[in-house]
Amino acid sequence: MKPEERLAFLLEYLPEEGFREYDGLFADFRQGGYRVFGDIICDIYAENKKSSKEILRFKSDTPELTAMLDAYLTCKTGKDYIEAVATSCRAILSKIAPCFQIIRYAEAMGRRDFIFDVLLDEAEFYLIGGGNE
Amino acid sequence: MISNEWEEYLAYVGTPEYFVNDKKSYPFLGRFTLNMIPKNNGFNRILTILARRYLFHNADGSIKDGDPYDRTDYARRALCAWCSIPNSKKATPKKEWRYNTDYRALHSEFPELVDENGSGWYIRHLHNIVDFVNANRDKVGSSGIKLADSIKELESKWMDKVVQYQVPIFAESTKGDKLFRFDDCIADALELGALRREPIDLTEKQKARLKTNIPEDVPIHVAETLFEYYLANKPADSEWCVLPITNIEAFLGSSSLSKSYILLLSGKVLERKSGTSNVCMARFYLTE
Numbered sequence: 359m360k361p362e363e364r365l366a367f368l369l370e371y372l373p374e375e376g377f378r379e380y381d382g383l384f385a386d387f388r389q390g391g392y393r394v395f396g397d398i399i400c401d402i403y404a405e406n407k408k409s410s411k412e413i414l415r416f417k418s419d420t421p422e423l424t425a426m427l428d429a430y431l432t433c434k435t436g437k438d439y440i441e442a443v444a445t446s447c448r449a450i451l452s453k454i455a456p457c458f459q460i461i462r463y464a465e466a467m468g469r470r471d472f473i474f475d476v477l478l479d480e481a482e483f484y485l486i487g488g489g490n491e
Numbered sequence: 492m493i494s495n496e497w498e499e500y501l502a503y504v505g506t507p508e509y510f511v512n513d514k515k516s517y518p519f520l521g522r523f524t525l526n527m528i529p530k531n532n533g534f535n536r537i538l539t540i541l542a543r544r545y546l547f548h549n550a551d552g553s554i555k556d557g558d559p560y561d562r563t564d565y566a567r568r569a570l571c572a573w574c575s576i577p578n579s580k581k582a583t584p585k586k587e588w589r590y591n592t593d594y595r596a597l598h599s600e601f602p603e604l605v606d607e608n609g610s611g612w613y614i615r616h617l618h619n620i621v622d623f624v625n626a627n628r629d630k631v632g633s634s635g636i637k638l639a640d641s642i643k644e645l646e647s648k649w650m651d652k653v654v655q656y657q658v659p660i661f662a663e664s665t666k667g668d669k670l671f672r673f674d675d676c677i678a679d680a681l682e683l684g685a686l687r688r689e690p691i692d693l694t695e696k697q698k699a700r701l702k703t704n705i706p707e708d709v710p711i712h713v714a715e716t717l718f719e720y721y722l723a724n725k726p727a728d729s730e731w732c733v734l735p736i737t738n739i740e741a742f743l744g745s746s747s748l749s750k751s752y753i754l755l756l757s758g759k760v761l762e763r764k765s766g767t768s769n770v771c772m773a774r775f776y777l778t779e
Contacts, residue, residue: 360560388726389733392678396660 422450444476492690493716493742494723500544509623514632519623522741531652533737542680545569570673572597572604574653575611592653691723700777706755713752730774737769
């Protein structure tokens with residue numbers, strides 16, 4: 359960009375008064391200065407892309423998923439976040455059916471990983487506590 | 492003299508003289524050093540000098556008419572030609588989306604920069620160095636022999652470098668914050684303008700002050716070269732100047748500048764800001 363075009367470009371794309379003190383910096387292309395403005399834009403773009411990947415909540419989330427994510431986000435430092443989410447999940451399941459029934463549904467679906475993550479108490483009862491007798 | 496930039500340009504397009512005096516010096520490298528070639532250091536300045544020539548000058552050195560901003564594509568083609576390296580005969584044809592490195596098609600436009608086989612000036616210079624070393628292995632130092640024996644590796648690295656040079660300046664697919672590209676040196680060249688053809692002469696007073704203040708171990712011609720470069724390139728609104736140590740060493744024909752002289756001069760006649768051994772910012776205490 360030619361020297362005489364740079365200030366006009368900055369006034370067009372950064373019209374706010376607060377940017378005027380940076381006109382000298384952004385318009386000075388010596389010693390690689392032409393990269394400063396563009397690199398800042400690229401850094402902001404990369405940061406925004408990264409932030410959007412880290413967003414946990416979306417508008418389309420169900421109330422159940424939102425509740426479990428809340429349990430994760432409010433989990434205290436040092437506490438097991440898996441335990442916190444599992445507790446929230448149990449609370450949601452208990453509104454549908456008792457957990458000692460849910461374990462049977464999970465076993466029928468082949469979801470033993472779910473049983474060990476969320477229904478460990480029930481699993482212990484059935485495996486050790488004589489629940490299968 | 493180092494401040495004669497047209498002379499520097501000629502060093503990058505002319506026919507170097509391949510000779511050797513002893514095993515400690517490497518004049519057959521031309522305006523390159525053993526530090527530059529294996530690591531591809533110092534090419535920022537070289538490509539910028541070439542870009543300035545094709546943006547601003549005719550072949551005889553006279554200034555071109557018209558707007559240099561209209562000649563950026565022409566300068567880019569010149570850089571491609573200078574850097575050109577032919578593909579290996581056994582290589583599978585590159586896919587269209589991949590960057591080319593073989594610019595034999597530019598031979599008719601830039602016969603001084605690339606030959607009809609796709610060998611650019613730089614790769615031809617490398618091959619000439621290798622041929623010279625192989626013909627004079629008993630006269631060349633071990634570092635030169637090692638360089639010549641690693642030509643395949645040098646060619647491979649250069650090919651990768653030429654691909655890198657062509658990446659657009661704000662390409663999304665690369666983390667391009669520290670890459671150097673053709674676009675960078677053309678932008679620098681537009682800012683720097685035409686090549687200086689009249690060197691800067693130091694006054695007798697400046698030479699005398701330098702001689703008085705430099706340590707004994709630093710040759711006076713090294714200090715004068717540094718100071719001459721500083722005066723020629725210092726911005727008008729700052730005391731600080733970027734010193735391309737690698738390229739100044741190439742002019743001096745010795746890598747002692749980065750290894751010892753610049754350290755000895757720091758605090759005596761100049762002040763340095765933190766930098767690498769290849770480039771730093773410096774200002775001289777004495778300017779008159």
